[in-house]
Amino acid sequence: MKETGTLRVKSGLAEMLKGGVIMDVTTAEQATIAEEAGACAVMALERVPADIRAQGGVARMADPKKIREIQEAVSIPVMAKVRIGHFVEAQILQALEVDYIDESEVLTPADEAHHVNKWGFTVPFVCGARDLGEALRRISEGAAMMRTKGEAGSGNVVEAVRHMRRVQDEIRRLASMDPTELFAVAKELGAPHELVAWVAENAALPVVNFAAGGIATPADAALMMQLGADGVFVGSGIFKSEDPASRARAIVRATTHYQSPEILAEVSLGLGEAMPGLEIHTLKERLQERGC
Amino acid sequence: MAPVVGVLALQGAFREHARMFRKLRADVREVRLPAQLDGLDGLAIPGGESTTMGKLLEEFGLCEPLSRFATRRPVFATCAGLIVLAQSVVGRSRQPLLKMLDVEVERNGFGRQVHSFESPVELQPPLGLQGELFPGVFIRAPRIFPLGTRARVVAGLNGEPVGVLQGNLLATSFHPELSGDLRLHAFFLDHMVCGEGNIDRQTEVDAVTSSMTR
Numbered sequence: 018m019k020e021t022g023t024l025r026v027k028s029g030l031a032e033m034l035k036g037g038v039i040m041d042v043t044t045a046e047q048a049t050i051a052e053e054a055g056a057c058a059v060m061a062l063e064r065v066p067a068d069i070r071a072q073g074g075v076a077r078m079a080d081p082k083k084i085r086e087i088q089e090a091v092s093i094p095v096m097a098k099v100r101i102g103h104f105v106e107a108q109i110l111q112a113l114e115v116d117y118i119d120e121s122e123v124l125t126p127a128d129e130a131h132h133v134n135k136w137g138f139t140v141p142f143v144c145g146a147r148d149l150g151e152a153l154r155r156i157s158e159g160a161a162m163m164r165t166k167g168e169a170g171s172g173n174v175v176e177a178v179r180h181m182r183r184v185q186d187e188i189r190r191l192a193s194m195d196p197t198e199l200f201a202v203a204k205e206l207g208a209p210h211e212l213v214a215w216v217a218e219n220a221a222l223p224v225v226n227f228a229a230g231g232i233a234t235p236a237d238a239a240l241m242m243q244l245g246a247d248g249v250f251v252g253s254g255i256f257k258s259e260d261p262a263s264r265a266r267a268i269v270r271a272t273t274h275y276q277s278p279e280i281l282a283e284v285s286l287g288l289g290e291a292m293p294g295l296e297i298h299t300l301k302e303r304l305q306e307r308g309c
Numbered sequence: 310m311a312p313v314v315g316v317l318a319l320q321g322a323f324r325e326h327a328r329m330f331r332k333l334r335a336d337v338r339e340v341r342l343p344a345q346l347d348g349l350d351g352l353a354i355p356g357g358e359s360t361t362m363g364k365l366l367e368e369f370g371l372c373e374p375l376s377r378f379a380t381r382r383p384v385f386a387t388c389a390g391l392i393v394l395a396q397s398v399v400g401r402s403r404q405p406l407l408k409m410l411d412v413e414v415e416r417n418g419f420g421r422q423v424h425s426f427e428s429p430v431e432l433q434p435p436l437g438l439q440g441e442l443f444p445g446v447f448i449r450a451p452r453i454f455p456l457g458t459r460a461r462v463v464a465g466l467n468g469e470p471v472g473v474l475q476g477n478l479l480a481t482s483f484h485p486e487l488s489g490d491l492r493l494h495a496f497f498l499d500h501m502v503c504g505e506g507n508i509d510r511q512t513e514v515d516a517v518t519s520s521m522t523r
Contacts, residue, residue, distance in 0.1 A: 018428050018429070019426040019427070019428045020426055020427045021423065021424060021425065021426045022423070023426075023427050025427060025487060026425045026426060026427060026446065026448060029446055029448045029484065029487050030422055030448050030449065032321075032322040032325060032356075032487065033321055033322055033356050033358065033389070033448055033449075034357075034358070035320070035321060035322060035323075035357070036318070036319070036320040036321060037320045037321070037357070037358060037361055052360060054364075055360070055361045055364035055365060057320060057357065057361045058358070092360065092402075092416055092417065093358055093360055093361070094358075094422065094449065111423065114420075114422075115421075115422075116421055116422035116449070117422065139423045140422060140423050141422065269364070270368065272320075273318075273365055
């Protein structure tokens with residue numbers, strides 16, 4: 018009678034996260050700070066993207082011991098990242114009963130040609146995308162939630178804005194097209210016609226779409242919400258800032274009251290230094306280019 | 310006069326509730342601040358993360374206005390919404406509770422996300438006919454333990470309570486807003502918002518009607 022792992026149940030949890038902030042954490046202590054600030058979920062990982070970028074080396078799934086400690090510390094959903102295509106890391110995370118898996122370009126890809134076949138898992142997956150074609154390819158592989166890739170660890174919101182606007186533009190374009198034209202568009206986007214037709218008819222993505230990659234301030238979070246994001250991921254932006262607890266709380270409030278400049282002004286007061294930001298054109302490696 | 314229904318929009322699946330109510334031709338408003346409760350005939354508290362909602366309720370001064378609202382007007386609470394209304398929570402909890410509904414809840418009582426499930430639930434009068442089935446979507450759902458007899462069980466799953474009705478409060482541990490089935494939202498609008506249970510609205514409707522006849 019009870020059916021687990023259905024698409025409704027997988028995408029349903031993403032619906033419940035909407036309007037919320039998902040925060041990167043590397044320890045149980047950080048997870049508690051995030052929960053206390055009002056995060057709707059935490060993302061367990063070994064190093065935040067800014068450190069991965071600075072230190073280099075191969076970035077992998079977090080230590081299961083760390084994940085267990087974080088699960089024990091908080092009652093909100095716990096997500097964790099796997100390398101692109103690393104289905105065994107995903108099997109391990111499912112065995113640990115994490116609530117969502119992020120198949121993420123922030124970690125070093127394990128497979129340059131294939132993503133994880135996400136249909137085979139009970140635990141739902143979130144994936145990053147820079148445009149509609151990429152988003153629909155991930156959804157066709159079984160992703161139940163999407164996010165912009167942005168440029169993780171940069172503290173610069175410009176790429177997340179670019180990716181959010183691009184996806185929205187492409188959805189609007191599809192919605193105005195003649196059904197006959199959608200076959201050629203599907204080919205151009207490199208996405209299944211069935212999903213392209215669904216987007217054209219509903220003028221929306223079939224799953225929730227969060228903003229991620231470079232969000233560092235309450236204003237950044239509200240900007241992404243006003244551009245149509247369903248919620249936000251904040252990676253390095255919180256625990257690489259001067260006062261993580263206050264900044265975390267402010268970003269949560271800004272995400273709820275994104276339409277109210279008065280509240281945004283009030284929550285942005287006196288948060289201390291944000292994380293240092295990087296100019297995108299100075300970056301040696303763009304994480305967003307991994308796994309298209 | 311279409312009923313005006315608010316949906317608490319701090320965090321979570323508030324748009325899904327709004328969509329259901331609009332299909333039923335209600336006038337829907339999003340509620341993020343206390344003043345936005347004014348003029349509402351009823352309110353839905355959606356699913357989402359109850360700790361997040363709790364923090365935001367506290368920080369924006371909504372706890373007391375919401376409790377006052379819920380003593381007089383109908384409230385439909387699902388999943389996290391149910392936790393917000395509950396009397397108490399099993400185990401440790403730092404989140405504020407409105408303590409309006411005579412139940413204790415166990416957060417994520419059915420387990421983590423890998424144990425989230427779909428299953429038909431059995432409705433009971435007055436929510437539906439005895440044993441009428443409704444598609445239940447349970448996502449990291451809370452378990453309900455009624456305290457005393459005021460909270461009447463109106464939906465069950467294998468003999469366990471998953472929906473309760475207490476005066477003007479209707480609460481479920483599952484998500485009717487994700488089911489695509491309008492029956493529970495229609496029940497809330499027809500019997501609770503526009504029905505005799507809503508004393509305030511009846512008085513207003515009577516006042517408008519009598520002023521019109523005059």
